[in-house]
Amino acid sequence: MGSFERTFDRYADLRFPAVREWKQSRPGAKAIAYFPVYAPVELIHAAGMLPVSLYGAGDRLDIQHADARFGSFICSIVKTTLEMGLTGHLEPFDGFLFSTICDSARNLCFVMKRNFPAMYVDFLHLPHNPSSPAAAQFLAEEYRRILLELERVGGCQVHDDRVRHSITVYNHNRSLIRELYRVRTRHPEKIPTGELYQLIRAGSFLPVEEHTAQLETALAQFGSRSNKKRDSIRIVIEGSFCEQPPLPLIQLIEDAGCYIVDDDFVIGQSWFESDVPTEGDPLLSLATSYLDRSVYSSVRHDFRKPRWDGLVEKVRRSKADAVLFLIAKFCEPAYFDYVPYKQELERAGIPHLQLEFEEKSFTFDRLRTEIETFVESLIFD
Amino acid sequence: MRIAAGVDVGSTQTKAVIMSDNGGVKVLARALVDTGANVQRAAERAFDTGCQQAGIHSGDVGFVVGTGYGRYKIAFGNTQMTEITCHAKGASFLCPGTRTVIDMGGQDSKAISVGANGEVLDFVMNDKCAAGTGRFLANSAEVMGISLDEVGPLSLKAQHPVKIATVCTVFVESDILSYLAQGKTGEDILGGVHIAIAKRTLSLARRLNIEPEIAMTGGVARNVGMVRALEEVLGRKMLVSPDAQFIGAVGAALFALEKLDQSFESGIWRGDHAVSGGH
């Protein structure tokens, strides 16, 4: 699967070669970077721009300026994102889009605004009250506002059909991702998560059409594999929805005796549970889809169906033995959710282990010991 | 004869400097003792040694300013000032033209923007945990079984400096151990350690407007490797006084001299004794 290793090199490359190539081949075309999780990529795509998800800088950039701006107790992705900006790495982008996911990310939005006054920096308010009949209309308005800004930045007019087309394109892309996840849940030995991860992650910077093609090939290849099934436990990973764990850590988890049968890695790439309807007002359709169709996560609040129910369902659905909380250091939403998650898992008799990581960490001895112990405690009688 | 003294009680070492001003300010003596367990006694020892060296009687000293973390423990001090204020003053005396001070002590590191008259314009410090301080170096030396003085020179010989993951002074030990286990050379490991601290220190200093001249003070200034590492990340040379570790005490002594002609009431002299109801 050489192609995916290449993908890794490309997303690991902080000069964003894929983005530069895309722009070079389309004079005047714009690229918009967005902070992870729930971003309306359809709108950016419909405006003829390249949506790119910023997933921090991993361990490939020393924080030299950003920690003077964001002090102690702030997660790494916030700092490395700003660091990339302050060190010119974000030069290929024409705008940044942030949303309500957490307080640090929100403040980052406005710190970026101050430090890059020439740049289009916007903040999307995603409703936290889906039970209100007014929420959908509000969000549709909010999407419309953003679309107008994008039209201004791109100097273009975006008609509803363009948006509908983009919705269709992304619906297809996400349905493939959902299918890949289904296959892995059934045959984790066929699709090592380290590999799947890189494949999905590629979608954070590749043009969606190109990524969709990759997913199709991969799906074919994976299906035809016949890898030996190891004596491993089946786990669900929860908590890595924003800042991403280093790839070696993901591989280490499998290496230490776990099959990852479901996860919330780069969840922003696959955040609708079913297709977004293409008929009617496309913005309203996207809005209602966020409210009724998007996957749960610690940064989305819907008091009609608690997230912990979502997690327990996920474990049952994927026939997992246990849950591994893989939480980014200083990620407060994930810290908070751990408590009710833990309570509900224990009520349901599902074993779990909580681990903390930082995107920039590169030695994992302690984590390895904890994961192995966890596995040993489940396999040794 | 107008004589004053400054005593800087640091976490590891206590320094005393005796200065006189008869038409020209000059350092009569400098003394250095280990702080050890009894801060008060350390201050006295340093002060007395200083007086002996200067060949004067402690009674000849007109005013004593105490600084450093142990400053409130100096029984014979007339007033106290923070080491930040004193470092700025001392640096611009020993290294004229100083605009930025980078101080690396045993347990904290700080950066100070200094005005033309040695006044503090702005400062930042790292004092909540010992990450990236002189102690970090001392521990590394300890783990590798070499003396602290060898650390700097060795680090200069690094070919491929290793990457140091942790900044925790205690955890760096296990990092070093595993590198040794991987067969990395002491030079490369120390090189990595020095770069790690230098970068951390610089990112602290960046909170200020770093302006030349940059002076390095504190015990770590004696470490050639650290000076080099810092100059590399800074991209420019620094002023390093041979008396770097005495700068706090010198600053204190200079204030003590000024104090000889000033009244207790003028603002800057509001040491804790001077203020009613302070501590």
Place this chain on the structure above:
Amino acid sequence: MPFLAGIDCGTSFTKALVLSEDQGQPRILGKGRTRSGVKVDEAAGAALEQALGEAGLDRRQLEYVAATGFGRYGVSFRDIQVTEITTAARGAHFVIPETRAILDIGGQCTRAIGVTDTGRVKIFKSNDKCAAGSGMFIQRAAKYLEVKLEEVGELSLKATHPQPISSVCAVLAESEIINHVSAGITVQDILRGIHESLADRAGALLKRVEMTDQLTLIGGVARQAGIAKALADRLKVKVNIPQDCDFICALGAALLGLKRLAGKRSAAETAASEYAY
């Protein structure tokens, strides 16, 4: 009766233990202990030779070697590697069967382990973000106060007015100690204070592993009388300290080895019998 070895490669010391099974009862035949240094494999070999010497055996008689601890993957001649948490649970449970909660205060990391009645790990928590509350904390204090590490325990027992240490950093705690000393507080009181703040930090971990009325204390620091007392006083629990507690993990490893070996055996026998059939 098979001979097995468990080897625990810790950061500072490597411990080896040789055991055999005697009428279904594991019996310890020999122990070896050496500084880990930088070459894990050599240290493991040396410790093992000591243990074998004590047992009057030689290496070829060993049927199974289980490695555990920080350097477990570095033991080239191992049959299996298991983490020191799993082995601690097994070992402690073997020596003190009523063990349900284990506290392991290591050089850099303090760990609490909840154990099932069969010696399986139920849940564990470790504070390894920062050396606060680790054994290092005591080592530094001892060094600073110029007392031998061995004396620390006894001294702290003599405390009359323990002085709390609040600093979260093992290194910065020193400056607090400086203040205490210069405030004329006795070494005993300071050491006890250190033990107590250690006990409190450990208590927080132990709560998370559902400790009930007693705990089993292992790891090098356990040898200090003072910490055991501090734990008993502060946490109001019975503190068991297994004798030569720093061999617990090596023992646990050997015991797990025994299990695996038994497993293999029965498998082999069924295979053989089938063949004979």
Place this chain on the structure above:
Amino acid sequence: MTEKKEYRGSIHQWQKDLMLAWYEQLDQAANTGTPATVSMMISGNCVELLEGFGAVPLYPEVNALQLAIRHQSLDPILAAEDLGYAADNCAYVKADVGCIVKGITPTGGKLPTPTLILCNFVGCNTYLKWFEHLAKLQQAPLYVIDVPFMRADEASRSDLEYVVKQLQETVKKLEQLTGSKFDYDRFRQAVACSSRTEELWSRIKHLARRSPSPFDAYFDAITLMGPLYVYRARAEGVEFFAAALAELQAKADAHKGVYEQEHFRLVMEGPPPYPYFRTFRDMFAKWQACAVASTYSTVGGLWEFGFRHDPDNPFESVARHMIAQNVTNRNFLQRYQQIRRYVEEWNADGLIIHFVKSCRLFSAGQGDMRDYFTKQLGVPTLYIESDLEDPRYFAEAQTKNRIDAFFEALEHLKTAASVRGGA
């Protein structure tokens, strides 16, 4: 002398009595089930709406800070951490949850299970988690008023409509829960009361422009904040703040300041370290440094720049207050400008940024704020870190050292300036 510098007029006792009366009402509610109580967050609270039901607000934050001031916050915090809360979770939440689990209350009296847990989400994502956990813990109904964050300078039409609709939904919800009809006139009167209280409070804030300032707009303002959030929309509130204004006005006219001699004027950013409230205050008192303005005193509402609730347009003005007129729902750069106005119009010598690890809403990015004020505006700025509830993060020696160094430097600058001025 520590007593002397703290403002203690007749209103000081009055303030205590008001808060006590509030706790008594809550205790009564716990025992008898009336009045109805509604849990709310301080920031951008809509206490006016509750008046339409004669319901009493229940502020978990107030309980949390009361505990901290009384040095009782650590136990509940640890209790919460035993439940699995992380060291880096907001300690307000941990203290509050710990109290409920252990049955602790600040006064010893009872606290009711609220009729409704009303999460007025104004920027603080922690509020959502907090109230969600409370609802789970207390088995009480939860409703969220999702307030759009300030992404532009002003609240948009769609923002206002969205919040107004939710306020009306809240009314329906409360009608179901209390079984009583919403009293619109009483609501309008409440809004009218608020606008009067706000006018008085705003004038008090402006008294701090005087030199010397008659009160400390950080430490003393906090004593006045309790009544502001609980009684703003009631006659008691108007009365209380009228008296407060009169007293402080008299003090100002007599040129009486917080200290014999006001040596430094400061703007304070960030919540205070409640577990060391007194110690912290003393560190500034030592230098006769007086806070003339603070952002923390505007979490509940930002009134010194002219906003008032509007009885002729009650729902919309409540919505506007929740969206645009409290510091927590305003964006970071708007906070920069708020502080900038304080520094310039209240004529301060420097800015103190107090980073509290609990509150990322307040603290995330304060390094950039420091950068803006020191490098772009040349305002002397001190940045210190601790926490608003968790006593484990206050390093007394280090904090004192920084504060002393800051004032030593400020003193230099002032003397230099006066010398230049003299020459």
